Amino acid sequence: MDTPSQLIRLRNLEIDNPLAHVDFPKMRAGKVDGAFFALYTPAEMAPDAATRYAMEMISAVYDVADANPDVAAVTFTPEEAAQNRKEGIISLFMGMENGSPIQESLPLLRTFYRLGVSYLTLTHNGDNAIADSAAEGKRWGGLSPFGRQVVAEMNALGMMIDLSHTSDQTFWDCIKLSESPVVATHSCCRALCSHRRNLTDEMLQALGEKNGYVGINYNPGFLTDDFGTKPEEAALLEEADRVEAAFIREPGNAEKVKAWNRMQERLLKEVRRPGVKEVADHIDHAVKWAGIDHVGIGSDYDGILLTPEGLENISKSEALWEELRRRGYTQPQIDQISGGNLMAVYERIITCSK
Ligand SMILES: [Zn+2]
DSSP: OOHHHHHTTTOOTTSOOTTOSOOHHHHHHTTOOEEEEEEEOOTTSOHHHHHHHHHHHHHHHHHHHHHOTTTEEEOOSHHHHHHHHHTTOEEEEEEEESSGGGTTOHHHHHHHHHHTEEEEESOBSBOOSSBOBSSOOOSSSSBOHHHHHHHHHHHHHTOEEEOTTBOHHHHHHHHHHOSSOOEETTOOBTTTSOOTTSBOHHHHHHHHHTTOEEEEOOOHHHHOTTTTOSHHHHHHHHHHHHHHHHHHHOTTOHHHHHHHHHHHHHHHHHSOOOBHHHHHHHHHHHHHHHOGGGEEEOOOTTTSSOOOBTOSSGGGTHHHHHHHHHTTOOHHHHHIIIIIHHHHHHHHHHHHHO
């Protein structure tokens, strides 16, 4: 979830914010007792600025946990998460989306890990010093020489190597090179939606065979090919990008906030969206190719412009479990998909590092 970028825009997680995808009341209502907060830095940000921005987001996550010690805790390991669950405390894990903040420095990678960053999404939508991305894919032909060192270091640390957003070649390089299981925290199935950053059946199968994990993304554009294809929808989505960018540049400007909120309401009303059924279709497909032990949820809440119908925010999670039950999944299998599998793969990666 991209909640840290919202935290930095002064979102208060203690209250039920209208239009927010994630906050504590919504997590409680959705019976969600843990989340991975992604520290996302845009590909176009200069390296020093990206490092600074990532550090500030880490600080914001610690601040929110410190201010709510009875509600949530910054969490490093599955073992801690299990303990938190017993105590009724929400586990806040951190991951870093885009490797830019580590620049070309393994000591910086280790510093972020020591602060609690449990996974690194090697790239966002731009090739970087570590690897090629799905959106570009031109710089290295997969992993860079430094990227190979990053993979080895992450294996040694017990950090999760996240291949969502990377190019196909980067994916296969990591499958070959990594000594630990690898993950795709928020990706869908290319057989059902042709987006370049979705995973092919062969990739899903390889993740399963490597004892890894894929989390299905809720982004409508990764779920169906016909999302936003009507001209009026495409135009509105483009306008929405501009309104959101203006709000992000000046999050303290009341007019920009209002315009952004109005736009979010219009999007929900005026753009056709896939729903719970389509999310469940991707889960079914991923289970078929990767296996039931290797599939979960990578909602991308707070990082996506629009959500699927019926899953507008995290409080509505039950709708998806209900659909899976209807399709014949057992409660233990649903527990695996809703978080158990992600905790298990993280545990396996930690074990491999020892
Ligand atoms: Zn992402």
